[in-house]
Amino acid sequence: MKQDIDRLMQERDLTAILIPADHNYSPALDYLVGHVHITGGFALKKIGESPVLIVGIMEIEEAAATGLTVYSDNQFGWAEIRASDYENPTAEFWATCLKQLGVEAGKIGIYGVGELNLLLAIQQYMAQNHPQYQLIGEKAPTLFDLAAMTKDADELMRIRSVAERTVSVQQATWDFIQQHQADATETVIKADGSPLTIGDVRRFILIQLMERGLEDTGMIFAQGRDAGFPHSRGQDHMPLKLGQPIVFDLFPRELGGGYHHDTTRTWCIGYAPPEVQKIYDDVMTAFEVSLEAYGLNKPTHLMQEAVLNYFESQGHPTSRNDPQTTVGYIHSLGHGVGLKIHEAPRITHLSNEDTFQVGQVITIEPGLYYPEQGIGVRIEDTFYIAEDGSLISLTPFRKDLILPLF
Structure with a gap:
């Protein structure tokens, strides 16, 4: 059940879980934060804490319906990062959010749906530029498979x-x-x-x-x-x-x-x-x-x-x-x-x-x-x-x- 998520995170030595939002329905996102229609940003859960949502300004009200803490992506400098010359602005944004939300380092479990090429590019960029974060995937049965x-x-x-x-x-x-x-x-x-x-x-x-x-x-x-x-x-x-x-x-x-x-x-x-x-x-x-x-x-x-x-x-x-x-x-x-x-x-x-x-x-x-x-x-x-x-x-x-x- 959902109450088992922290225990399952601990067993996997995960510091946090990150689930990107997508235009396609995401069972993992629904399971973690409830039924919400957001198409960008992500949910982040640190072990022992409630999830938070980081979304674009157009979807703040939709995200707020979950009752969770919601941040605008611009609160973490997304506009400036996107306008910069970073090789992978999305990955740089993830690293910025993690640090500002108190995740200094550790294993970050990545779940949900999305384009595999983009996720792999983010993982490669993080490994090269922010090695303090290990983006971790897992084969079935996953943490969410077992909880659900x-x-x-x-x-x-x-x-x-x-x-x-x-x-x-x-x-x-x-x-x-x-x-x-x-x-x-x-x-x-x-x-x-x-x-x-x-x-x-x-x-x-x-x-x-x-x-x-x-x-x-x-x-x-x-x-x-x-x-x-x-x-x-x-x-x-x-x-x-x-x-x-x-x-x-x-x-x-x-x-x-x-x-x-x-x-x-x-x-x-x-x-x-x-x-x-x-x-x-x-x-x-x-x-x-x-x-x-x-x-x-x-x-x-x-x-x-x-x-x-x-x-x-x-x-x-x-x-x-x-x-x-x-x-x-x-x-x-x-x-x-x-x-x-x-x-x-x-x-x-x-x-x-x-x-x-x-x-x-x-x-x-x-x-x-x-x-x-x-x-x-x-x-x-x-x-x-x-x-x-x-x-x-x-x-x-x-x-x-x-x-x-x-």
Whole structure:
């Protein structure tokens, strides 16, 4: 949780954390200072102290909404530095701010988003001209990965809200498709007789998300053969057809960046062919196997291994018994969810480092994929691990395979 940041800084021997602001949304910046729309400057946190923000004069009021101490960049001489002949004015400005804010030397952890070439140039300049500062990056799991692995009450409240709105969009999408009819070729059609396409459905979903204060981050609405590739987004021109599996994976976040929800359902419009029903039943059983394998403080890989055991017992290839396979069960079972759509912990047989802990928000998403048979099935709920160790679903939406038309 956020209260762990100072401890994690101490473990890394960091004197301070610096997170540059950018036009792109930054989960690390949001986590450290709260949801704020600033496009320049940076946040600085010294160990044992609250963060401060250094921003341009145009964004002072926006930054002040965080309740943190805010400085104008001109208070540190940015206008003069920028007008000078320094080889890297931004790096020189960073060094000036660090010194004036009481960071005389030490390791400075750099996090967030930005253009890699610019950050590397800053690091090189600092090493040459201000060697008292060591700009430090780190591989995953980072300080922020570990802190964000468990959520506090405020974070959970935001995630619950996103979940409720996402489930509302799932229901609206079900209702929208259901109000259509099919023609003699088993094509779903609109009132004027033209085909209802994936693009039509996607546009409907985007509007529904926006009306609920959410934004899409790359939804999957893939039908038939496309559903057999786990991350195929689906083809907008494709008409919806009866009896073909549709993988609908929706993982929106708060509008403008923020907390996510992640959920997948598989639908067959009108009817399900026997071969699709069989695969669906196997995936649903795997979902139940996952829940039975859960236990507080248990290693997460044991849940994945229980699902692998089940799928392999049913004759499905898996990435464990055939690491080269492109069909069957070919991905991990789940992941953490928060300001990033994929966070720790990981639920995979390829790592035994993570355990289930109170405060985690995780997905469970078994799936089977046979693209040349025109079949892909995945079911996914997001869960929260409560104080008593119980696993609470945040996705109370039906898991019916068949979506009937009126």
